[in-house]
Structure formats: C-alpha cells, structure tokens
Amino acid sequence: MEWDWQFVWQIMPTLLEGFKITIIATLLGSVLAAIVGMVFAVLRRSPNPYVARPVGLVAEFIRGTPLLVQLYFLFYVLPSAGILLSPLVAGVIGLGLHYGTYTAEVYRGGIDNVPRGQWEAAKACNLNPVQTWVHVIMPQAIPPMIPALANYFIAMFKETPLLSAITVLELMNQARSIANTNYRYIEPMTMVGVFFLTVSIVSVFGLRWLERRYGRVER
Amino acid sequence: MTAAIIKIDKISKSFGVLKVLDDLSMQVRPGEKLALIGPSGSGKTTILRILMTLEQIDGGHIEIEGEQLYHMPKNRSGLVPADERHLAKMRQKIGMVFQLFNLFPHKSVIDNVTLAPRLTKHVSRPDAEKRAMELLDMVGMADKAKNMPAQLSGGQKQRVAIARALALSPKIMLFDEVTSALDPELVEEVLNVMRKLAAETDTTMLLVTHEMGFARDFADRVLFFDRGKIVEEGTPTEIFSNPKQERTQAFLKKIIAAGHRV
Numbered sequence: 001m002e003w004d005w006q007f008v009w010q011i012m013p014t015l016l017e018g019f020k021i022t023i024i025a026t027l028l029g030s031v032l033a034a035i036v037g038m039v040f041a042v043l044r045r046s047p048n049p050y051v052a053r054p055v056g057l058v059a060e061f062i063r064g065t066p067l068l069v070q071l072y073f074l075f076y077v078l079p080s081a082g083i084l085l086s087p088l089v090a091g092v093i094g095l096g097l098h099y100g101t102y103t104a105e106v107y108r109g110g111i112d113n114v115p116r117g118q119w120e121a122a123k124a125c126n127l128n129p130v131q132t133w134v135h136v137i138m139p140q141a142i143p144p145m146i147p148a149l150a151n152y153f154i155a156m157f158k159e160t161p162l163l164s165a166i167t168v169l170e171l172m173n174q175a176r177s178i179a180n181t182n183y184r185y186i187e188p189m190t191m192v193g194v195f196f197l198t199v200s201i202v203s204v205f206g207l208r209w210l211e212r213r214y215g216r217v218e219r
Numbered sequence: 220m221t222a223a224i225i226k227i228d229k230i231s232k233s234f235g236v237l238k239v240l241d242d243l244s245m246q247v248r249p250g251e252k253l254a255l256i257g258p259s260g261s262g263k264t265t266i267l268r269i270l271m272t273l274e275q276i277d278g279g280h281i282e283i284e285g286e287q288l289y290h291m292p293k294n295r296s297g298l299v300p301a302d303e304r305h306l307a308k309m310r311q312k313i314g315m316v317f318q319l320f321n322l323f324p325h326k327s328v329i330d331n332v333t334l335a336p337r338l339t340k341h342v343s344r345p346d347a348e349k350r351a352m353e354l355l356d357m358v359g360m361a362d363k364a365k366n367m368p369a370q371l372s373g374g375q376k377q378r379v380a381i382a383r384a385l386a387l388s389p390k391i392m393l394f395d396e397v398t399s400a401l402d403p404e405l406v407e408e409v410l411n412v413m414r415k416l417a418a419e420t421d422t423t424m425l426l427v428t429h430e431m432g433f434a435r436d437f438a439d440r441v442l443f444f445d446r447g448k449i450v451e452e453g454t455p456t457e458i459f460s461n462p463k464q465e466r467t468q469a470f471l472k473k474i475i476a477a478g479h480r481v
Binding site for chain 2 (some may be wrong): 115127131139140
C-alpha cells in the first residue's frame with residue numbers, strides 16, 4: 001500500500017468539514033460541561049438534603065455509565081419519549097453532561113480551597129448566598145482550577161469520535177465514509193490522527209501556559 | 220440609663236459535648252466600648268460570632284436595638300426562629316473585623332470596601348467609592364486604594380478590613396482579636412485606628428483582645444470570661460488593678476508573666 005498525496009488533497013475539504021464539527025462539538029461540550037459542573041458542585045453543597053442527595057445520585061449515575069451508552073440513549077431512546085434531538089445537539093448534551101460530572105469534582109476541590117474566612121467575611125458584609133457565590137467564592141475558586149478543567153476539555157476532544165455513533169458528521173465519521181467509498185483507509189485514518197495530534201500538541205502548550213498563569217494563587 | 224443596644228438573655232451554645240456558653244446574659248449600652256478578656260476557649264470569641272450570625276445559638280434570646288436577632292415576632296403566639304430576610308436586616312446593624320483580616324484577595328483595596336454597599340444597599344459606584352475613600356483616609360490607607368491585598372502588610376490589611384466593615388455604617392462593631400496575627404511592630408497602627416474610630420464616632424464597640432494595655436485605656440467596661448461564663452466585670456481599673464475573683468487574678472498574673480503589658 002502506497003501513500004497518495006493527491007488523494008490526501010482531494011479528501012482534505014471533506015476532512016476539514018468534519019474537523020470543524022469536531023471543534024464545534026468540543027467547544028460547546030466544554031462550555032456545557034463547565035456550567036453543568038458548577039451547577040452540580042454548588043447544588044451538592046446545598047444545606048437542603050432534598051437537593052444535595054438527588055443531585056449527588058444523578059452525578060454518580062452519569063459518571064458510572066459509559067458515554068457511548070448515554071449518547072445512544074439521548075439520540076435513539078429519547079425520541080420514543082417524544083424528545084427529538086439533532087445529532088450534534090444530542091452529542092453536545094452527552095459530552096457536556098458526562099464531563100460535567102467530572103468537572104463538578106474539580107469545582108468541588110476549587111471551592112473547598114477557598115478559606116472559611118471568606119464565607120464569614122461575605123456574611124459579615126451581609127451578602128446573600130448568590131452574591132457570595134458570584135462575587136467572593138467563584139472568582140477565587142475558578143482560576144486555580146482552570147488547568148484541571150482544560151485537561152478534561154482536551155480529554156473530551158479526543159472522545160468526540162464517539163459522536164460518529166450517533167451520525168454526527170465529525171472528523172472520524174467523514175474519514176470513515178471517505179474510506180468506505182474509496183476502499184482506501186491509510187490516508188483518511190492517518191490524517192485523522194494528524195489532526196488530533198496537532199490539536200493535542202498545541203493544547204499541551206496551552207495547558208502549560210495556563211498552569212503558569214493560574215497554577216499558583218495569591219492570598 | 221439609656222436602653223441597651225445589645226441585650227443577651229440566657230444564651231447557651233455547645234460544640235458537640237463542649238459547652239462554650241452557659242446560660243450567659245449581658246447587656247451593652249449604646250456607644251459603649253466593651254473589652255472581653257479571658258483564657259482561650261472561654262467563649263468570648265463565640266459571643267462575637269453569634270452576634271454576627273456566624274454561629275447559631277442553642278437557646279436563649281438576643282435583642283439588638285430592641286429587636287430580636289434570632290427570632291421574629293409571630294402574630295400573638297410569640298416568637299419563631301428568624302428567616303434569612305430577618306437575619307439580613309439585623310446584620311446591617313453589625314460589622315465585624317476578623318483576626319485573619321479575611322479581605323477578598325481578588326479585589327483591590329477600594330473594591331473590598333465598596334463591594335458590600337454596592338451589592339446590599341445598591342449604592343452607585345461613584346457614591347460608594349467616594350465614601351470608601353473617606354473611610355480609607357480615616358484608616359490611613361487612601362494612598363493604597365488601588366493596591367491588591369497581597370501587596371499590603373498585615374497591619375495595612377487589618378486597617379482596610381476595618382474600613383470595609385465600616386462601609387455599611389454599622390451601629391455595632393465587633394473586633395475579634397484583630398491584632399493577634401500581626402507582627403508586634405504593626406499592632407500599634409491598628410490600635411490607633413480603633414482609638415480614632417472611638418473618638419470620632421459613637422459606634423458601639425466590642426473587642427475580644429489579649430492586648431491588656433489597650434483594653435485598659437480603651438474600654439469603658441471589661442468582662443472577664445472563663446468556661447463560658449462571665450466571672451467578673453467592671454471598669455478597667457477595677458478589673459486590672461483590683462480584681463476580686465481568684466480566677467481573674469490568676470489569669471492576669473499569667474498574662475503579665477507572659478510579658479504582656481497591663
């Protein structure tokens with residue numbers, strides 16, 4: 001089997017099309033995971049056990065089941081309950097929920113690291129709970145956990161090929177359909193690897209920078 | 220005699236099996252400067268924390284300016300536990316300065332001072348900053364308004380913390396061992412701010428302190444605490460020069476032996 005550059009250039013537009021979807025799914029999934037994680041983490045700290053317990057159970061349930069199963073559920077099972085999601089929307093929700101349960105743990109650690117005195121000072125300043133979270137706790141909790149969050153987003157990026165199972169036309173899905181129609185696997189699959197590797201390497205440098213920027217907290 | 224601004228009636232508080240406050244009653248007059256002294260674990264800090272609603276009480280009642288702190292009147296049937304709205308209203312009357320400053324490290328000095336007025340009283344930013352600059356000027360920190368807390372010394376942080384607590388114009392200020400975490404040479408600048416505050420305002424001040432010299436010049440009245448009870452109270456002269464109770468005498472002796480000025 002020989003490497004054919006001409007074939008590479010020929011399939012490049014289609015691969016880029018898929019790559020775009022991969023990036024979009026990762027970015028939207030990351031945003032959703034960041035929000036879901038924060039919501040889970042805050043609700044699990046609720047003084048009301050009727051809030052904290054169920055949220056904890058849901059998070060454990062999501063974390064304890066495979067992402068692929070969740071994606072199938074969102075895309076193939078929910079329609080029978082009348083909820084129809086487009087492939088990309090189902091994919092983003094799946095990624096966001098699944099990784100949200102992991103980022104929730106990152107938030108938990110970040111929140112726990114904010115000294116007790118900050119909560120007390122907020123109370124002495126008569127801030128209500130929402131103001132305390134928004135203006136005092138989160139601005140101190142989030143910067144140190146940015147590298148850990150970014151780490152999960154990179155991991156999520158590398159799991160996006162799972163979305164091909166629910167017909168999202170992301171990079172892997174495009175490459176596979178090219179391969180299946182042309183009976184050539186080496187170029188499309190190699191290029192998929194190259195795309196992922198390039199982004200991963202760039203991400204690692206980005207991560208290092210984030211760690212230098214946010215790794216240490218001033219108190 | 221004017222009505223008490225703080226009326227504590229038979230409160231008790233336990234942490235697990237440890238009884239920190241035992242059926243304690245006391246009153247504070249408006250404008251009074253009250254020093255709470257005693258060995259650690261005697262419950263004096265817990266009183267301040269209870270007044271700031273950082274700890275709940277197990278039993279008893281507290282009145283601030285004639286209003287229940289932890290309870291609300293309910294029709295004719297008596298009192299019910301206070302809800303968050305009532306607590307927020309009552310907290311406006313009280314400010315607190317902490318041993319470890321607890322400044323918001325992600326906010327500049329001036330933003331530390333303006334945060335609470337802007338959020339809780341919806342004061343506009345220019346108005347809040349104008350008032351903050353007056354307060355920072357009073358504590359001698361106006362030139363550091365744009366600095367971050369990490370760039371300040373302990374004494375400077377504590378002076379900013381005092382300005383932050385004053386920003387809500389509380390009637391009562393609580394000082395919880397505010398100089399204990401400071402290097403000795405920085406203690407005086409914080410005490411000077413408190414003297415100035417006492418001279419320029421009629422704020423009621425409660426301080427838990429180990430600075431016996433300061434308590435002696437500063438306080439109108441001194442309460443000596445031991446094991447969750449007030450063992451002895453009186454003017455600074457009565458307590459420091461002529462303590463009647465054996466436990467007070469023993470405590471002061473120990474403090475002097477440890478090198479504190481009295």
